[in-house]
Ligand SMILES: Nc1ncnc2c1ncn2[C@@H]1O[C@H](COP(=O)(O)OP(=O)(O)OP(=O)(O)O)[C@@H](O)[C@H]1O
């Protein structure tokens with residue numbers, strides 16, 4: 001799903017490469033920690049995966065695409081398969097929670113009906129049900145990061161990249177966010193997370209790739225930094241919203257399968273799938289977990305015209321500027 005083949009990255013004007021001969025492969029559904037001291041090359045790796053930068057030597061292959069041969073105009077379409085979360089959240093300050101999440105779908109031309117369905121669902125998934133109308137400054141740091149995660153997920157990415165997502169959060173809130181990321185991974189999304197937080201890495205017992213001065217010094221399938229005994233559990237919890245998460249996952253999986261054989265324009269496909277599948281998937285999930293109330297929020301959609309598409313480069317990232325459709329296989 002993600003392959004680095006002897007990747008070296010040298011930034012212009014620097015003597016020492018930021019990455020030297022880095023070679024690894026991440027399989028579909030894995031959760032991988034990218035660890036290392038400040039300046040060791042973690043963010044550089046994530047930027048290469050997103051094709052925000054290119055290697056000086058070697059090859060990066062993501063979702064079956066050799067990023068060196070991916071034309072610039074196809075990059076925004078490629079990036080639709082990858083969600084990103086950052087330390088500083090990067091929310092639009094003048095938009096509500098709902099609008100921040102809906103924005104991603106609006107710029108790719110999703111139907112109003114689909115947005116009305118998908119946004120509340122993903123907000124339930126990240127534990128923000130009932131906060132749709134809040135603005136970012138009315139939320140805690142942890143809640144803001146949940147909005148950013150919802151925004152990254154609503155476009156149904158196959159890969160979620162997180163660059164120090166808990167870097168600005170207190171320890172308890174960081175644990176909540178880690179549990180959320182673990183749950184997202186459990187539902188099938190490949191997660192690559194750069195972090196300094198040794199405690200999480202120890203506790204999660206997931207694969208650890210360690211960089212030191214741009215060199216990959218460790219690739220440990222069940223890695224950790226050290227003693228785990230005093231750490232709180234970070235296993236994904238069965239919590240409120242689990243049924244909704246299961247329902248959403250079922251819908252998204254089917255949509256992905258249909259999207260892999262592009263016979264219809266995306267908005268029409270989304271509406272059809274939403275109508276045909278969401279009801280049964282949600283009903284099934286609710287039937288197995290009757291304590292979860294159905295999503296009833298009716299939040300007005302903000303028209304695209306009122307949004308500043310240049311904000312945060314989202315339009316460019318999602319390919320709004322062009323009417324070209326999806327490209328190539330996605331795995
Ligand atoms: N655009 C750039 N131009 C020149 N050098 C850069 C650039 N971006 C990063 N570097 C250098 O590349 C090296 C790796 O940086 P990178 O940001 O990947 O590290 P990191 O592991 O993410 O660090 P941190 O934990 O502080 O975020 C550093 O020495 C950094 O100074």
Ligand SMILES: [Mg+2]
Nearest residue numbers: 042043044163
């Ligand atoms: Mg970094």
